[in-house]
Amino acid sequence: MPHLDPDRLVDLALFDSAAEPEESAHLDVCAGCRTEIGSLQHVATLGKETEELRDLPAPPESVWAGIAAATAEPVASVRPLPAARTDDGRRRRRRTPKWVPPFLLATAAALVAIAGTVTVVQLVDRPPAAEVTARATLSPLRGAPPAARGDAEVVDDDELRVDVSDLPLTNGYYEVWLIDPDDTSRMQSLGGLPADAEAVLPIPPGTDLRTYRLVDVSAEPHDGNSAHSGDSLLRGTLTS
Numbered sequence: 001m002p003h004l005d006p007d008r009l010v011d012l013a014l015f016d017s018a019a020e021p022e023e024s025a026h027l028d029v030c031a032g033c034r035t036e037i038g039s040l041q042h043v044a045t046l047g048k049e050t051e052e053l054r055d056l057p058a059p060p061e062s063v064w065a066g067i068a069a070a071t072a073e074p075v076a077s078v079r080p081l082p083a084a085r086t087d088d089g090r091r092r093r094r095r096t097p098k099w100v101p102p103f104l105l106a107t108a109a110a111l112v113a114i115a116g117t118v119t120v121v122q123l124v125d126r127p128p129a130a131e132v133t134a135r136a137t138l139s140p141l142r143g144a145p146p147a148a149r150g151d152a153e154v155v156d157d158d159e160l161r162v163d164v165s166d167l168p169l170t171n172g173y174y175e176v177w178l179i180d181p182d183d184t185s186r187m188q189s190l191g192g193l194p195a196d197a198e199a200v201l202p203i204p205p206g207t208d209l210r211t212y213r214l215v216d217v218s219a220e221p222h223d224g225n226s227a228h229s230g231d232s233l234l235r236g237t238l239t240s
Contacts, residue, residue, distance in 0.1 A: 143233065176190040
């Protein structure tokens with residue numbers, strides 16, 4: 001679930017900003033944002049101990065270098081701009097509301113920078129989303145309860161995600177197969193399957209899913225025979 005903008009989290013945590021209805025709804029279900037707000041408020045409380053501190057030391061160069069590396073930007077782009085000068089050469093500082101304590105502004109600025117950097121690093125390091133390339137709805141066959149059902153998805157062309165429910169009780173186990181519907185004697189076993197759970201099973205390298213496009217769930221006895229029992233419970237055809 002995407003988080004609220006880091007600047008907005010600072011507003012909500014430190015400046016008593018009222019949450020919009022959609023923000024309140026998001027916070028009700030997003031533990032990450034609630035934790036972030038709690039952390040901001042905790043740091044602000046600790047910051048009160050340094051309320052009399054007026055001039056904070058400049059961060060070391062390693063801080064800006066780290067942010068630049070994480071964001072793939074030059075150091076000059078991530079370093080804060082110096083205070084603007086007036087026509088007579090004097091520095092002009094941004095005016096801030098008098099009711100905002102200096103320590104709170106310093107805390108908020110630091111936390112926004114940290115939160116923004118962490119968000120960028122997480123986005124850069126996040127693995128690409130899995131691609132579902134084919135799907136099948138698994139319907140009950142003769143011998144299976146009418147309520148039995150299942151779904152199958154091919155993920156990244158090398159895994160089959162199978163989710164089944166309401167299969168009949170068995171003294172053996174359930175097994176997932178890929179079958180050529182044009183010649184049902186040609187099949188490949190993908191592995192065992194829990195009766196009411198989701199499993200992700202590897203597809204053997206080189207499997208042609210245009211040929212082995214029939215997904216089959218069978219009931220198998222513990223007899224040491226690796227061949228299909230002939231007792232199929234669910235079947236469905238993969239389509240892209």
